Amino acid sequence: MNKKILLLVVSLFLGTVVMQSQQSKYGFRLGLNYSEIDFEDNSSGLFVGDEDARIGFAAGFFATYFLSEKFSIQPEIQYSSQGEKTQVLNKESVNVPADQPRSFDRLNYGVLQMPIFLNFHITHNLHISAGPQVGILIWEWERAGNYEIFQFSGIGGIGYYINDNLGVDLRASYGLTDVIKTNSTSTFDAIGVNHYIQLSLSYRL
Numbered sequence: 001m002n003k004k005i006l007l008l009v010v011s012l013f014l015g016t017v018v019m020q021s022q023q024s025k026y027g028f029r030l031g032l033n034y035s036e037i038d039f040e041d042n043s044s045g046l047f048v049g050d051e052d053a054r055i056g057f058a059a060g061f062f063a064t065y066f067l068s069e070k071f072s073i074q075p076e077i078q079y080s081s082q083g084e085k086t087q088v089l090n091k092e093s094v095n096v097p098a099d100q101p102r103s104f105d106r107l108n109y110g111v112l113q114m115p116i117f118l119n120f121h122i123t124h125n126l127h128i129s130a131g132p133q134v135g136i137l138i139w140e141w142e143r144a145g146n147y148e149i150f151q152f153s154g155i156g157g158i159g160y161y162i163n164d165n166l167g168v169d170l171r172a173s174y175g176l177t178d179v180i181k182t183n184s185t186s187t188f189d190a191i192g193v194n195h196y197i198q199l200s201l202s203y204r205l
Helices: 002-020
Strands: 023-039 054-066 071-089 104-121 126-142 150-161 166-175 192-204
Touching: 023 166, 054 104, 054 192, 071 126, 071 192, 104 150, 150 192
Parallel strands: 023 071
Antiparallel strands: 023 054, 023 192, 054 071, 071 104, 104 126, 126 150, 150 166, 166 192
């Protein structure tokens, strides 16, 4: 019930924004993520350290609704490849002797993200943005069952339009909820949040 109420509130909010907006723009974005997972200190089953970031792909669509000359609301939907190159030990490798080859998995997954930005337009071409972001897990590589379905984060950044259509954005996102879910009976026992930096090109239609 709470999710239905939240969805209704968000829908009414966006509907009000659209009706009150003075101007609207639509477009799409393509970019790259530099993604990492911050694990708690007592996490176990990790190999190759906790500092091997993953380079992932991002693509999506956006709509910008101008409330005034200086402010606009920008909801988006995008696919984002995230995770980390850090390897974790498979359950099947628990009893393998230390001098024998072991099997490892990587922490790679894909998320459908829906951020809502409040943009402040410093000039006609330059703006800064900030807002909440919800992510829904839609793809897992190897570590199936170890990721949270719903992921929430905060995101902010800066954007510059080279001309009326082509722009470049630099953003940073940090998780507000865990992306990894394991338990003490698992070889890989860890809790962590995802964060990433994203550089992208945007095109307004």
